[in-house]
Amino acid sequence: MAKFMKKRSQKAGLPPGTLVYTGDRPAKDVEVSVAHYNAQDYKETLQKTFRECPLGLDASHITWINLNGIHQVENLESLGDCYHLHPLVQEDILNPDQRPKVEDYGDYLFIIVKMLHLKEKPEGLFTEQVSIVLGENFVISLQENDKDIFDPVRQRLKIGKGRSRGEGADYLAYALLDLIVDHYFVILERLGEIIEDLEEELVANPTPVTLNRIHRLKRDMIILRKSVWPLREVVSQLERRESSLIKDSTNLFLKDLYDHVIQVIDNIETFRDILAGMLDIYLSSLSNRLNEVMKVLTMIATIFIPLTFIAGVYGMNFKHMPELEWPWGYYSALLVMALVSLGMILYFRKKGWLGQKG
Amino acid sequence: MAKFMKKRSQKAGLPPGTLVYTGDRPAKDVEVSVAHYNAQDYKETLQKTFRECPLGLDASHITWINLNGIHQVENLESLGDCYHLHPLVQEDILNPDQRPKVEDYGDYLFIIVKMLHLKEKPEGLFTEQVSIVLGENFVISLQENDKDIFDPVRQRLKIGKGRSRGEGADYLAYALLDLIVDHYFVILERLGEIIEDLEEELVANPTPVTLNRIHRLKRDMIILRKSVWPLREVVSQLERRESSLIKDSTNLFLKDLYDHVIQVIDNIETFRDILAGMLDIYLSSLSNRLNEVMKVLTMIATIFIPLTFIAGVYGMNFKHMPELEWPWGYYSALLVMALVSLGMILYFRKKGWLGQKG
């Protein structure tokens, strides 16, 4: 069940807090980027490992450390040493089967969310766990894959466009979350198009393949729900939290983010309703087709079986069958047959079997 | 999925607060009407754009600015400058995929609701986002389409009938909301009539077209729910709010409006129950028809197949078949056939297959 659960059995029996990566798609290369910026300037370094704490952490700059690829436990351990991350936080980061959540550890907030990827091969929706640690003037973001999803935010920071550079670490964390939620809308639009296709297919020509696609979409919806429903709680907690780490100016943006999450949830529920309805329609349409097939069979059989019987009667070899001698016997038999089939056709017309489809 | 989601993907990656219209049905012409009124007089001007703030905003008059068509971002920007609307408010107005909501920005309340239109081509229910900004003595209303839905309120204000002119801006906002909710009842009545038609069709002659209509109605119900359920929360918040923008005298009217919204919701849920029941009936009726068809086939086949067999036996060409020589052989064979079919008919009558339908 690769899609629904990660292998956690390897951890059963180990003491709590043991650091083991339990995901199944480790990034090929680990990439560590460390950015220091404030309204005035922006510096960035790229490394392959994270071994030593970045210097020059002063209150005038925001530090953003981003890891693509979390399977190298050593990186995480030195990160944990630098920023005093609790062992349970480190364990959760390595365990990509967490629910989205936010936890307040006093000095920092620990946030887990899910990035979603709609892949073609194998077809379906895949989740990537993204962990964010928000401190006084630093943000640490950790991604499972090696493809950097946060590039648009980094570009905005670099060119200093928008309000992003002048704001604090909390605004950066918000921007990262906002990017992920915006991506949900892209996923939803794509799923919406697939659903629209399916609806047309359902009306035009439903096949077992249609059923299979409905089933796969339903699974995607289950994955989506699992990722988004808890996110609602996360954003709501961030918004209400009195933590000094989140400034009032960021609060309005978090409220807006909350609205977006609710919209995503609304759309998911709408899609679920539609998919449930499609299954009913699929079944009804199967029944309709069976009815139609059976009508054709019944009409043909009901018309020809009596005729064949009549022909059978006059195919008997009895010595004494007066009708066989009649000069008009053959034509009379044909006439009787015609009358019988006419009667049947009138009966079917009365039943409305002919009017509807032909 | 034009009906369920607007294209928001174009916004993914952009910084929050960027103003882009993401709807899919921009109004052809933009129409801006600015009305100043109090209990004594009423002035109104019509413009094509909104470029400069209306003068003469004094506490003795209420100003009502109405925009039909929101896709021209410039109008919204100057409006925002005049009334100090928060960038997120402007973004929400341009984004017609919002849920109905109310937000308190201190100086003004920002309300989003949905107008519903039941169209013939393409058939179905369409939503139009209506944004209302309620300030100390001004109301701004923004509609997506170019057809002005608030005309009845404007007429009442013009002729000064009812209590509308003497009341404050909050009463005007209430009147606009009331108009929209009243329109929901019109939509519900129309849907109710369609459901009634469908029920008769279902009893008289259910076809795949009936199924399609049930399906379409279900979709309309989903859209209705999405628009009305959050509205309940909106009106309830307005009613409970201690905001100084809403006077006590208006509160009773908001309570009444709340009752109306609950009634709309009640009716929606009732219709949903009925539609769900109709699908069951449709399926049962398909099964009934299949049963009936199969009974006809079975009766015909069961009567004639044995007869045809008997005829086949005496059609064999064996040299030594004594019955063929009997003088009454033919008549005996016919008699046996008659007895067999009589026996079958009696069996069917005992089973009750003939009594029910024929």
Place this chain on the structure above:
Amino acid sequence: MAKFMKKRSQKAGLPPGTLVYTGDRPAKDVEVSVAHYNAQDYKETLQKTFRECPLGLDASHITWINLNGIHQVENLESLGDCYHLHPLVQEDILNPDQRPKVEDYGDYLFIIVKMLHLKEKPEGLFTEQVSIVLGENFVISLQENDKDIFDPVRQRLKIGKGRSRGEGADYLAYALLDLIVDHYFVILERLGEIIEDLEEELVANPTPVTLNRIHRLKRDMIILRKSVWPLREVVSQLERRESSLIKDSTNLFLKDLYDHVIQVIDNIETFRDILAGMLDIYLSSLSNRLNEVMKVLTMIATIFIPLTFIAGVYGMNFKHMPELEWPWGYYSALLVMALVSLGMILYFRKKGWLGQKG
């Protein structure tokens, strides 16, 4: 959809508080009865209209004004003038599509409940809106129909039996509500009997008519729910309310009434569960019948089609068919046929198709 919604579209666009009767079954004659009573005496007058306020309203007497028929707006207007009823109260009274509710207007409580009538023609459950205004020492009750449902209470008051005459206006209002809830039990018993009939019919001989009756009962249940669920909230609010209009002595009776409403709701939910189960049984029973029909067809066809084939083989006209010349050819053919059909019957017995039904 006469049953589920009243025509409210005529009110769309009118200013709030406009008085228009929007029901569809106006009473033929309006009857106004005004009763003054206390523990000692009881006076009653009957009128055709309500034009002037009843005199002699003193604290020592309770005044009970009852209107049968509310479509004459003038009656309501003078009533509103006498007792200072809010325009929205008057509008709600005339609008028979309200949900049951209670509203506290300080000087009086405004209560809306639904009376239910089970009619034969057109068959089904119909609601009648009953409005009750409870003041310091007066009660106003307004019924949509001309048949007076409150007669038993009036008779008790007249003869002074029970505790009714000695108690206050709040007890009178309770007595009216109690009467209506008691009537729900009568309706439920009747519906229960119908359900019992249906269950027997379902076991004995399910037909499309049965399905139709189940469907109609489901609709009745929906109407019942819509009337009774909000009533629960109404009675609960009355019971908890600190309004000085309701005395402590009446509170215990309201608690009892609340219990009765809960019992009604319990029974409605039970009936709904049973009806949902009946539909499943109906469908299963259709499938069962189809199976049985198909078994009969299959058995007949499977036995006779091979036999007919054998007969057909020996009905061929080839010149060289040695079996035809055999003296025992005919009897051998009959024997083979007998063996084939015996084999088939044994096969069916093994499959258990014969054992179950025959």
Place this chain on the structure above:
Amino acid sequence: MAKFMKKRSQKAGLPPGTLVYTGDRPAKDVEVSVAHYNAQDYKETLQKTFRECPLGLDASHITWINLNGIHQVENLESLGDCYHLHPLVQEDILNPDQRPKVEDYGDYLFIIVKMLHLKEKPEGLFTEQVSIVLGENFVISLQENDKDIFDPVRQRLKIGKGRSRGEGADYLAYALLDLIVDHYFVILERLGEIIEDLEEELVANPTPVTLNRIHRLKRDMIILRKSVWPLREVVSQLERRESSLIKDSTNLFLKDLYDHVIQVIDNIETFRDILAGMLDIYLSSLSNRLNEVMKVLTMIATIFIPLTFIAGVYGMNFKHMPELEWPWGYYSALLVMALVSLGMILYFRKKGWLGQKG
């Protein structure tokens, strides 16, 4: 609907508080037992009626009055006089359609619960209303039937085993409730066995009788739920209540009782889930059988119909049919037939129709 509702229509229109027994299974004989006991001694008297208050009610003894059979209104009236029971309490006792509930009347608590009986004839689950009045040092218990369900408690009191005699009236009331809840487990075990039987029947040989039994079990579950769900609230209220009638020492026992009720509810919900699943399986199994029957028919028909056609062709009486003259014509025809049927069988094998069932 004897099972789901008692006849209450006879009470409609009567003033509240009128005493009429509305149950349908009055006990044959009424039996009144009055027991006085404390840790030291135990006295008991049996009577046929309850006419006068038991003497010697002193604080050092607990008095337990038990009535089997409540249809004689006079007994209840004198009981009410002795212990000052409110008229509404007396009415509820006589009205065996009450929901389980607890009410605090200051001097005493009034408790209504349901005893359940699983009967064979008519088969099904029947409820018996049991009312308990708990006062300072007395308990009154009233049962609808004449079979005394509280005998085990009486025996324990008599022999003075366990802690029962030394405790107060509240412990006695608890013991009675505990007995009833324990009986629910007996009922559940019996129903669980029936469900297990049904599941085996469903796998081995599902018939319409199975369906009927599932349906009946579902009804029993509905009755169980109606009796047990409100009981949860009752016990929870008793446990939380600050009433001085319940001592702290009894509280732990009530908590335990509450756990038991939750377990009963858990099991009911589990059974409901299982029963719902069984209906799905029943329907699937019907579809499976239909498929199997249709495959048999189709195979036979598809093999023999073409063969019969070939035989028919050579049974035609045309003058000029060269094949008929061929010396090997007959054998060639037989060969063609064999090949056709072989082809059909190969086609069915490819389709997998033969591999699965035969």
Place this chain on the structure above:
Amino acid sequence: MAKFMKKRSQKAGLPPGTLVYTGDRPAKDVEVSVAHYNAQDYKETLQKTFRECPLGLDASHITWINLNGIHQVENLESLGDCYHLHPLVQEDILNPDQRPKVEDYGDYLFIIVKMLHLKEKPEGLFTEQVSIVLGENFVISLQENDKDIFDPVRQRLKIGKGRSRGEGADYLAYALLDLIVDHYFVILERLGEIIEDLEEELVANPTPVTLNRIHRLKRDMIILRKSVWPLREVVSQLERRESSLIKDSTNLFLKDLYDHVIQVIDNIETFRDILAGMLDIYLSSLSNRLNEVMKVLTMIATIFIPLTFIAGVYGMNFKHMPELEWPWGYYSALLVMALVSLGMILYFRKKGWLGQKG
């Protein structure tokens, strides 16, 4: 119903607090292990019975008593004497049908949870009740089976690895609970694999066996839910509790445990959704197959029945049938037959019956 309910009927009528083991799988051998440890040292003794209180209970050591096998009531009684366990606690321990719960008895916390075992013979999920008593510096754990599930914790304590030895009794209790919850993930992974297998089977070749496996999995899910849902409440109560028995340092671990329980619940609900969807697919796939079978039958019958009729006509023995004399009569008949079957095939192609499957 061995799986869903334990036999409790033997306890009905007995006084509350009677000690009787009501489980159905008593352990073969009872094994009592008593461990004393602190950060410095670790002592352990193994016994067959628990008769006397362990000596040397001082605050500097933690005592952990573990019982495998609880059916010997004497062990429990002496345990209860030593640690002053309430009779109801002892009763609950012996009654393996309890819901998971936590109860605060002041001096100790009493926790009940469920261990799950996935067995092969009889196939299915089985629960084992585990009771944990957490005191000031002791933990008592009681298991139903004789296989010790807590061995990994014991090994960790022995070798003193991790933080376990230095922490208090509350951490030990947490470690035991954590072990059980970790085991749920192992169970879920195994069930996930079974579901994945089933899905492939469903697509490739659905048979009644598939249905049976779906049904069995659904039952397992019901058992899982019953065990895990209440556990959530248990852990949440432990986490929020102000009991001095749980130290602040353990609280973070309990929070982590709570997250794990939520993840288990999430996965259970996901599996339930998937299983529900699989049943729908199974039914659709049955309908699809029936449709396909019926199409084959209908095509064969519809093509050959008219042909057979034509052959039958020219098999009649009338004296005067001119076509029989025609020299090209036979070939004309064959041609007509070919044309008829061609027409039928074209008709089927138009209907799309041939294009889809063949």
